[in-house]
Amino acid sequence: MVVLGYILLTVGFIGCLYWQIRFLVLAYNQSLWWFFGCLLVPLVDWLFLFLNFKAAVKPFGLSLLGLLLAGLGGYMAGIEWPA
Numbered sequence: 001m002v003v004l005g006y007i008l009l010t011v012g013f014i015g016c017l018y019w020q021i022r023f024l025v026l027a028y029n030q031s032l033w034w035f036f037g038c039l040l041v042p043l044v045d046w047l048f049l050f051l052n053f054k055a056a057v058k059p060f061g062l063s064l065l066g067l068l069l070a071g072l073g074g075y076m077a078g079i080e081w082p083a
Helices: 002-030 032-040 044-051 053-077
Strands: none
Touching (some): 002 032, 002 053, 032 044, 044 053
16 A cells, blocks of 8 residues: 555656646746746736636646645555644
């Protein structure tokens, strides 16, 4: 079970990173301001998501799915997060 947890953790983290980069590429294609806003300012990515919902929902949703998968893998591997 631990090995499967580490595999899910790795796959989920790589998937989350990939789709987050795809989201930032989409923001960069809109404008440089959106790119730096999504990269550096909290909650600007949510604003970008709602203003460009049709184009941004896939990378944003799959990034969250990868993060959920990584969290599940960490739980299955028995990794304890700092309290």
